[in-house]
Amino acid sequence: MSFNTAFADQIRAHLHSVAALRQGALGSPAHAAAVRTVKRLQARRFRASYADLATDPRTQPAVRFFLEELYGEHDFSRRDEQFGRIAGALERLFPAAVAQLAVDLTEIHALTERLDDALAGHWLGQAEGTPIAERYTLAWRACGARGERERQLAVVQHMGQELQRLTRMRSLRLGLRMMRKPAEAAGLDALQHFLESGFDAFAALGDASAFLHTIAEREAGWIDCLFDAPLAEACRRLDAEWSRAPA
Numbered sequence: 315m316s317f318n319t320a321f322a323d324q325i326r327a328h329l330h331s332v333a334a335l336r337q338g339a340l341g342s343p344a345h346a347a348a349v350r351t352v353k354r355l356q357a358r359r360f361r362a363s364y365a366d367l368a369t370d371p372r373t374q375p376a377v378r379f380f381l382e383e384l385y386g387e388h389d390f391s392r393r394d395e396q397f398g399r400i401a402g403a404l405e406r407l408f409p410a411a412v413a414q415l416a417v418d419l420t421e422i423h424a425l426t427e428r429l430d431d432a433l434a435g436h437w438l439g440q441a442e443g444t445p446i447a448e449r450y451t452l453a454w455r456a457c458g459a460r461g462e463r464e465r466q467l468a469v470v471q472h473m474g475q476e477l478q479r480l481t482r483m484r485s486l487r488l489g490l491r492m493m494r495k496p497a498e499a500a501g502l503d504a505l506q507h508f509l510e511s512g513f514d515a516f517a518a519l520g521d522a523s524a525f526l527h528t529i530a531e532r533e534a535g536w537i538d539c540l541f542d543a544p545l546a547e548a549c550r551r552l553d554a555e556w557s558r559a560p561a
Contacts, residue, residue, distance in 0.1 A: 321413045328420035329394050332427045336391065348434035355450055356430075359552070360385055362559035363532055373525055375515035380529070383508055384422055384470065393504035394423070412480070412490075412509060418473040419508065425466045432457045447549035447556075454540045467533050474526045477516040487513055 340346070360381055367373040436453035444452070480486055490509055497506035516522055539548050 321417055324417050325420045328417075328424035331424045332394060332420075335427050335431045338431075344438060345431075345434055348437045349430055352430055352433045352437055352450070352453070355446070355556070357381065357385065358559045359536075359555050362555045362557075363536070364529075365558065365560055367525070367528065368560070372518060372520070375511075375518045376522070376525055379511050379515040380470075383511055384419075385426065390423065393508060412486075415473060415476055415480070415509070415512070418469055418476065422466060422469050422473065425462055425469070429457070429459060429462060429466070432459065445549065447552040448545065450552065451540055451545060451548045460537070460541055463537050464534075467530060467537070470533075471526055471530055474516070474522055474529075477512050478519070478522040478526075481513050481517040487517065 338345075361368070364377050364381070368377045433453050436456040437449060439456065440449045440452055490506075490513060494506060494510070497503060519525055539551055543551070
């Protein structure tokens with residue numbers, strides 16, 4: 315198997331799993347609504363957890379990139395379609411160094427969608443009227459998948475490290491900017507936007523190690539809390555965090 319084929323196969327496999335989840339949700343409006351609910355709650359928690367970094371001019375673009383391009387509530391089907399369409403030609407159409415970024419992105423995307431789908435199923439399994447923080451925590455614990463949660467965080471860290479490394483290559487950043495019009499003409503605008511957003515955000519960061527360490531530390535703390543803390547304590551922390559979320 316060639317280098318290009320291996321990357322393309324990974325990208326297509328991740329996107330196929332996302333498409334299957336999306337198709338399954340079409341047959342269950344209640345499940346689809348539950349997925350939207352857990353995504354909204356998670357986005358609210360992320361906004362609170364990183365509110366300090368979102369007000370710092372240096373880290374603000376990176377926070378926005380993570381919240382909008384990786385964990386947002388948006389519909390990424392257009393970007394998924396573009397990734398799938400050009401997976402086999404990724405290294406020919408874009409600078410070769412971005413291929414691993416595409417694999418990381420689609421793996422994070424697939425993991426996130428799979429975990430959100432499972433969480434939504436367990437959310438529906440909790441009694442109506444259960445306080446939101448308790449319902450979320452119980453659904454999280456019923457879902458389990460601690461290894462996948464930790465893998466999700468590890469891939470985010472790898473993507474961040476790759477972006478930091480690649481943004482130091484001035485020729486690569488210039489090459490991406492030169493790809494803007496050809497990408498738009500080829501119907502690859504969503505993919506181009508993702509790549510430029512990531513490069514611009516990490517270029518503004520400079521040394522991203524402190525930023526990535528903060529993400530790793532805070533998210534690992536939440537994983538431990540939601541799995542291991544006494545239920546009342548986990549709920550108290552969630553409610554406190556949600557209350558701090560910017561409007």
